[in-house]
Amino acid sequence: MFVLANENTRVxxxxxxxxxxxxxxxxxxxxxxxxxxxxxxxxxxxMPDTHAGMGMPIGGVIAAEExxxxxxxxxxxxxxxxFTGTNIPVAAIRDIQTGSGNxxxxxxxxxxxxxxxxxxxxxxxxxxxxxxxxxxxxxxYENNAELLGQLEAGFYQVGTLGGGxxxxxxxxxxxxxxxxxxHSGSRNFGKQxxxxxxxxxxxxxxxxxxxxxxxxxxxxxxxxxxxxxxYINWMQLALDFAEENRLRMMLAVKAIxxxxxxxxxxxxxxxxxxxNCHHNYASLxxxxxxxxxxHRKGATxxxxxxxxxxxxxxxSYSYVVEGLGNSMSFHSSSHGAGRRYxxxxxxxxxxxxxxxxxxxxxxxxxxxxKKYDVAEESRFAYKxxxxxxxxxxxxxxxxxxxxxxxVVKG
Ligand code: 5GP
Ligand code: MN
Ligand code: MN
Numbered sequence: 125m126f127v128l129a130n131e132n133t134r135v136x137x138x139x140x141x142x143x144x145x146x147x148x149x150x151x152x153x154x155x156x157x158x159x160x161x162x163x164x165x166x167x168x169x170x171m172p173d174t175h176a177g178m179g180m181p182i183g184g185v186i187a188a189e190e191x192x193x194x195x196x197x198x199x200x201x202x203x204x205x206x207f208t209g210t211n212i213p214v215a216a217i218r219d220i221q222t223g224s225g226n227x228x229x230x231x232x233x234x235x236x237x238x239x240x241x242x243x244x245x246x247x248x249x250x251x252x253x254x255x256x257x258x259x260x261x262x263x264x265y266e267n268n269a270e271l272l273g274q275l276e277a278g279f280y281q282v283g284t285l286g287g288g289x290x291x292x293x294x295x296x297x298x299x300x301x302x303x304x305x306x307h308s309g310s311r312n313f314g315k316q317x318x319x320x321x322x323x324x325x326x327x328x329x330x331x332x333x334x335x336x337x338x339x340x341x342x343x344x345x346x347x348x349x350x351x352x353x354x355y356i357n358w359m360q361l362a363l364d365f366a367e368e369n370r371l372r373m374m375l376a377v378k379a380i381x382x383x384x385x386x387x388x389x390x391x392x393x394x395x396x397x398x399x400n401c402h403h404n405y406a407s408l409x410x411x412x413x414x415x416x417x418x419h420r421k422g423a424t425x426x427x428x429x430x431x432x433x434x435x436x437x438x439x440s441y442s443y444v445v446e447g448l449g450n451s452m453s454f455h456s457s458s459h460g461a462g463r464r465y466x467x468x469x470x471x472x473x474x475x476x477x478x479x480x481x482x483x484x485x486x487x488x489x490x491x492x493x494k495k496y497d498v499a500e501e502s503r504f505a506y507k508x509x510x511x512x513x514x515x516x517x518x519x520x521x522x523x524x525x526x527x528x529x530x531v532v533k534g
Contacts, residue, residue, distance in 0.1 A: 125452070125518070127167075133159040138452060140172040140515050150176040155184070157340045163189045165416045169453045171423050172515035173462025173507060179341030182422035182463075185456045187411055191344040192352055192359075194322040196419040198404035201318055201359055202366025203309030205403065205424075205433035205459075206374050207444055209396035212302040212385060214529060220388050227384055228294060229489050232530040234380045235292055236491040239373055240284040241534035245311075249279035250372065254364040264357045267350070271358065274316050278365060281311040283372035287534035288467075289501055291435075292377060294489075295442065295526035303526050304377050305442060307435060309404065310366040317362050321345065321355040347417065359406065367400055374400075397444065397524075401425065401432050403459035411454050418454050426450070426457040426520050434520070436461045436509030438501055438531045439488045443513060445520035457519040461509040470505035471497070478502070489530040501533060 428449025
C-alpha cells in the first residue's frame with residue numbers, strides 16, 4: 125500500500141498497489157476528484173483491482189458523512205458473488221460420459237438452457253420474496269412514480285444472469301471438490317434505480333450550487349433529505365433483489381447438479397460453505413469514531429473472520445477469502461482481479477480463436493450462445509489474480525483457491 129497526498133488531493137488516497145506507476149491515468153484522475161469531495165471521512169481507499177469506472181473508480185471505497193452518492197454505489201446496485209462448496213469430487217464427474225458429452229459438459233449445457241443469460245429475462249413471472257415484500261411496504265416506494273413499474277418488471281428478471289462478465293462457474297478447489305460460483309447483480313431493476321436517482325441528485329446539486337463539479341459525475345444526496353431517504357430505500361430493495369437473484373440461480377444450479385449427479389453417480393450431495401456478498405453498495409457503518417456511509421464500488425466487505433468471494437477470470441483462479449478487518453480500507457478488499465484492458469482494447473488485442481483455444485487446452489467447458497465478443501472476457505484482459513491477492517495480504521487471507529472447469533456467460 126502507498127499513500128498519495130499532494131496538491132491534487134484534499135484527503136489522502138491510500139492505494140493497495142506497489143507504486144504510482146501501477147495505476148493508470150484515468151483512474152488516478154477519478155481518484156483525485158473523489159479526494160476533493162467535501163464530505164469524506166479520513167481518506168479514499170483504492171483496492172488492488174482498481175481501474176476507471178463511471179465517476180468513481182471500480183475498486184474504490186469511501187466513507188461519507190451524511191450523504192449518499194448513487195454513482196459511488198454503481199449502476200449495478202448489489203452486483204456481487206455467491207459461492208457454494210460441495211462434496212462432489214471433480215475427478216468422478218469428468219470421466220463420466222453422457223448423451224451430451226461428459227458430465228461437466230452436460231451440466232454446463234443444462235444451466236445455459238435453464239438460466240436466462242444476456243439480455244434475456246424469464247418469459248413468466250417468477251416467485252420473488254423481495255418484490256412481494258416491497259408491495260407490502262408500498263408507502264416506502266410510492267413517491268417515485270416513474271420507478272414503480274420496475275417492481276412489476278423485476279418478477280421477470282429475478283433468477284437471470286445478465287451479460288458481460290456476469291457468470292456461473294463450476295470450479296475445482298485444491299482438494300479436488302466441486303464449487304459453484306455466481307457473479308450477478310440487480311439486473312435492469314438496479315440500473316433504473318441508479319439512473320433515476322443520479323439524475324435527481326444532479327438536478328438538486330445544480331439547484332443548491334453544489335461545490336462538486338457536475339463533470340465529476342458524483343452528484344450526492346444528503347441522507348436526511350426526502351430524496352436521500354428514498355434512494356436509500358430503493359437501493360436497499362435493489363440490494364435484496366440482487367442477493368435473491370443470485371440465490372435463485374444458485375437453487376437452479378443445485379437442482380441441475382442433483383439431477384445429473386443422481387442419474388450417473390448416486391452420491392448424496394452435501395453443500396458445505398455458502399456465501400452471498402455484494403460488491404457494489406453503501407452501508408451505514410462505524411469507522412474511526414463516526415457513523416459514516418461506506419460506499420464500496422467494486423469492493424468487498426472484509427470484516428474480521430467473515431468469508432467473502434474474490435473472482436479472477438474465466439479459465440483462471442478465484443478465491444474464497446477470510447477478512448482481516450483492516451480499518452485502513454474501512455474493512456474492505458478487492459472484488460476481483462480487475463480489468464487490465466477495457467472491453468474495447470481486449471477485443472482489439474485478443475481474438476475469439478485465441479481465447480477458445482486457451483480454454484480448450486485447459487479443459488475448460490464454455491457455455492455461451494454468441495462467441496463473437498468472447499475476447500472481452502479473455503483471462504488476459506484481467507490483472508493476474510495472484511498478484512492482486514499479494515497486494516492485499518493485509519486485507520484478506522485466502523481460504524480456498526478455485527480453478528474454473530466450466531463457465532456460463534451471457
Ligand atoms: P465486475 O464486478 O467489476 O464486473 O467484475 C468483477 C470481477 O470478476 C472482475 O474484476 C474479474 O476479476 C472477475 N471475472 C470476470 N469474469 C469472470 C469469469 O468468467 N470467471 C471468473 N472466475 N471471474 C471473472
Ligand atoms: Mn454487475
Ligand atoms: Mn460485479
